[in-house]
Structures are given as structure tokens and as C-alpha cells.
Amino acid sequence: MRSSMAKEWTYAIRSGRLVVLLGSFLFLAISTPLMYKFVLPMILESQLGQVSGQDLATMINMGQRESTQSYIGDVFEIGSIVVAFSLCGLLAQEISENTLVIPLCSGKRYGEVIGTKMLVFGLILSLVQCISTFATYVYSGLLFSFELDPGPVIISGILQGVYMLFLLSCILMWGVSVKRPIPTGFATLATVYGMHFLGSIFNMEKYLPSGLLIEANKMGSGSILQIAGTILPTVVLIVLMTLAAVARMKGLTWNER
Amino acid sequence: MIMARNIHKSFGGKKVLNGVNMNVREGEIYGFIGQNGAGKTTTLNILAGLSRPDGGYCRVNGKDTSLIGHPGDLKIGYLPEEPRFYPWMTAWETLEYLMEGKDSEKVLDLLCMVGLEKHAEGRIGGFSRGMKQRLGIAAALSRDSKLLILDEPSSALDPEGRAQVLDLILSLKGTGRTIIFSTHILSDVERVCDTVGILRDGVVAVEKPIRELKRLNDGWVYVISLEGKVEKELLGKIRGLDCVVDLWEREEGIRVKTNGSSLASLELMGALVENQVKVETFIKERSSLEEIFLQEVSFK
Numbered sequence: 001m002r003s004s005m006a007k008e009w010t011y012a013i014r015s016g017r018l019v020v021l022l023g024s025f026l027f028l029a030i031s032t033p034l035m036y037k038f039v040l041p042m043i044l045e046s047q048l049g050q051v052s053g054q055d056l057a058t059m060i061n062m063g064q065r066e067s068t069q070s071y072i073g074d075v076f077e078i079g080s081i082v083v084a085f086s087l088c089g090l091l092a093q094e095i096s097e098n099t100l101v102i103p104l105c106s107g108k109r110y111g112e113v114i115g116t117k118m119l120v121f122g123l124i125l126s127l128v129q130c131i132s133t134f135a136t137y138v139y140s141g142l143l144f145s146f147e148l149d150p151g152p153v154i155i156s157g158i159l160q161g162v163y164m165l166f167l168l169s170c171i172l173m174w175g176v177s178v179k180r181p182i183p184t185g186f187a188t189l190a191t192v193y194g195m196h197f198l199g200s201i202f203n204m205e206k207y208l209p210s211g212l213l214i215e216a217n218k219m220g221s222g223s224i225l226q227i228a229g230t231i232l233p234t235v236v237l238i239v240l241m242t243l244a245a246v247a248r249m250k251g252l253t254w255n256e257r
Numbered sequence: 258m259i260m261a262r263n264i265h266k267s268f269g270g271k272k273v274l275n276g277v278n279m280n281v282r283e284g285e286i287y288g289f290i291g292q293n294g295a296g297k298t299t300t301l302n303i304l305a306g307l308s309r310p311d312g313g314y315c316r317v318n319g320k321d322t323s324l325i326g327h328p329g330d331l332k333i334g335y336l337p338e339e340p341r342f343y344p345w346m347t348a349w350e351t352l353e354y355l356m357e358g359k360d361s362e363k364v365l366d367l368l369c370m371v372g373l374e375k376h377a378e379g380r381i382g383g384f385s386r387g388m389k390q391r392l393g394i395a396a397a398l399s400r401d402s403k404l405l406i407l408d409e410p411s412s413a414l415d416p417e418g419r420a421q422v423l424d425l426i427l428s429l430k431g432t433g434r435t436i437i438f439s440t441h442i443l444s445d446v447e448r449v450c451d452t453v454g455i456l457r458d459g460v461v462a463v464e465k466p467i468r469e470l471k472r473l474n475d476g477w478v479y480v481i482s483l484e485g486k487v488e489k490e491l492l493g494k495i496r497g498l499d500c501v502v503d504l505w506e507r508e509e510g511i512r513v514k515t516n517g518s519s520l521a522s523l524e525l526m527g528a529l530v531e532n533q534v535k536v537e538t539f540i541k542e543r544s545s546l547e548e549i550f551l552q553e554v555s556f557k
Contacts, residue, residue, distance in 0.1 A: 002357070004354070007346070007350075007354045010345070010350070101307065102335070103355060105329060105333065106329065106356075106400055107400065108329065110327065254308065254328065255308070
């Protein structure tokens, strides 16, 4: 298990996945407050003519809270795409390129292969979310003013991390089924966005993984019960999808040409 | 060690294996040969637990392959035809990963055994196919398995590397291991194998100890190179001689397999003189596995 974890960590570093993920989310985290502080007022000013920037600020709420919330919104819309396509080959590529054949014959178990990917990349994604959310909190605090406590922001980062775990389990499940990286990315996004879409139609969002981001957006104003009610179904989904991936692996034919 | 009975396998309606039967005894080196696309890799994949047969029964290392939940349960060492590794890992890291990082001394031993000790810290992405093949052999040996299944272990290697791999296979036999390997290099089989299995039309057409096979097919082969083009009429006449068992046209001339009659050379020469053909060389050789193989697969 330890050697498998070391292997996944080495892969994250040497393949540049860690840099891509951290870089992408930090870019979003830094650019969102900048957009709110400078770009958005400029656009509105040019559109509305004689209205001054100060008036605009009173017309639309622009502060640390709004900026951080906007970043969390981006995590669902843009972040999901970044994660789906930068990690789509995590398992699918290993299957299609037959790189798992020798490890499997050497005794690596299916659960170990999937479990270590979940553990290492889950940790990386969760940390990246926490760091990025904290970065946007600090930067928007510097640009506007510090109106939020750091505690709810960290909780918000953790909730996003759990959402990322769901995204990862989805990538692994589709990776074993589709066995091709890019279609795996699309299937993952279709699942994530599809669930969100259906959830909003039937008013069930709070029981779905995307509900975690809605809770994260509340910045601590949601109750613990509400948060637990969203986390629980997501955790169940993560476990089910991970088990489905392991079960599907058992039925695969390996070393296909 | 391996027992396969009536193994069937199809891909998209195309039958590849049509009732393969095999017996590999403990401690022997079994050479598995067949034409390209005959189904050697498919058979070895099934034996390694990587693929399930459509029908039939297979027992490897004392375990029914249809009952195992994981290829690792067979406790074999397996080398795929084209070993694929993580290109971003080093040779050392790969073996350490496969062996759970237990024994760095053993990692070094394995790398030395396959001649990769100087490339231990080199990324596999920069390795040649031959180097990957060597690393694949080291990986197959990393579990100390009693049974090794090697798919074309020497095919990507240069002559020196090939000789080293064959020596390695022979030395492993001395440690009590059972080895089954597929190849298209028949001289390799002749050199190291105890038993040979020839796959033809999805079945093992011949499975015999190599000595017995050679004894049964005892005879002489005449390699005759002629000046100018070989006429079809002449070939027909030679083929019609009583002593001739088989005949193949080659770049260097013709190869004629005879039944071992002491008058065969005279009969052949007579036919050549009668047709007024100029002969450049006329060499008499012992029948090799190649002739036996070609005879069996009717690849003439």
C-alpha cells in the first residue's frame, strides 16, 4: 500500500498534474477578486455611462464575501472541467495502455489500485481546494476589507474538497467502464452537471454532491444539520462509485491489444 | 503445473482458440510456438488469469483460473509480449513498487541479473524496447514465483541480449522453476526447451518433448542453391522422388527434407543432373525444429 501511494504521489508530481491543478485553482482564486475589484466596475462604468465606481459599489454588493462566493461558483462550473480533464486518464489510460498488467500480475489488488488513487488524489484535490479558497479569502480581504472569519472559509474549503472526492470517484468509475481518457472526462462532466440539473428541477440539490458547493457558498450561515444532510448522501455516492469501479475491474479482460 | 483442457476463445465472432489442450510439467521449460496470429498471446493471457476463456478448463499453479478473483492469486511471474511500464518511473522505482519496497538488495540483484544496473535511476520513458523487455523479465522474477509465463521474452533483444536471456532461462530452470515461453525464434526453443507445443488453427497440434519430436522427424535436409531461376517443373520432379518428404523454396535456393534414406543424396543429384541444372552448393544438414514446425503448420 505504501509503495502504491508513493507511486501515485510521484505520478502527480512528475506528470505535472499537481502543478496543473494547483495552478488552475490558484489562478481562479486570484483572478476572481481582481475581476470584482477592477474589471467588473470598469465594464459596468463603460456600459452605464455617468455612474461612478463608488455608486456602482453601493448598487451591487462587492466585498470579500461576494468575491469568495463567486470563486466557489467557479469551482463547480470551471473547476469541474479542469479536474475532469486533467485527471481523466488517471485509471482509463492505465487500462488502455496496459500499464496495470504487470502490477496486477505482481499481486497489486484492484482495491489497492483504486484506493490509493482515491487517497492520494483526493488529498491533493482537497488540499488544493482549501489552499485556493483561503487564497481567495486573503486576497479579496486585501482588496476589499476583511469582513469574514477564517473558520467558515476553511469549512467551505473542506466541503469543496468532499465535492472533489465525489468528482474523483466519478472519474475512476467511468475510467474503468469507458477505458479511454477523453470520453471518461466527458462522461464525468455529464454525470456531475446532469445530477445538478435534475436536482434543481426536482428541488433535491441539497441531497446531491453539488449541494456541498451550495452549502460552501453560505460561508458558515448554514446549519450543521443541513451540512450533514448533504455530506452523507455524497459520501454514500463516493463509496458506491468506488466499489462499482473495483467490481468492474474484476470483470475486465487485461492485456488487450 | 499447467493443465489446459478444451480452451475456446473468440473475438467478435472470430474463433481464435478452438479447443486448446496443454500440459506443462513441473520443472520443465515449455516452448510455445505458432504462426503470427495463431493465438499464442491469447492462450498465455488466459493461463495468466488476465482473460477468461469462452469455454474449457484451466488449472495453473494448482488453481482453477475460472475461480480466481485476481490474476495475482495465481502467484506466477508474467512477462507480456510488449511490457508496458510507467514512463515517468525509474527502473529501480518500478521494481521497488512491484515488490512493495521490501528488499532493496533484491532490487539490485534483479537489475544486475538482467543487466540494467547501470540504468537503475534512468526513467523508463527513455528506455529502448530491449531494455523494457529486460525490465519485464526482472518484474516477472520479482515475486519469486515457481511458474514463469513469458510471452516472447527474447523477441526485442539484440543477439547478445537474446543469448543472455536464454542463459538466464536455463539458469532459472536449475532453481526448480517451471517456465513456459512463446517465441517465433525456433532456434531459441531448440536451445533451451524440454517440451514444445505447436499451436495451429487454434489447437495445440503437437505437444511433445523436443527430443522425441526430433527423433520422430529424424531425417536430413539438403540445402541446394542453384544458378539461375528454379523451374517449377524441376521442383515437381524433386517433390516426386521417393526419398523426399518436403520441400521449401528459399532465398538461398531450395531446402529438401528427406526420409533419411542413404540414397537420398544420389537421387537428388540425379534429378538435378537430369534437368541440366547448375548447382552452386549442395549442403546436407540434420533436420531442425524449423523444418518440423513448417511441416506441422503447413507453411510451405
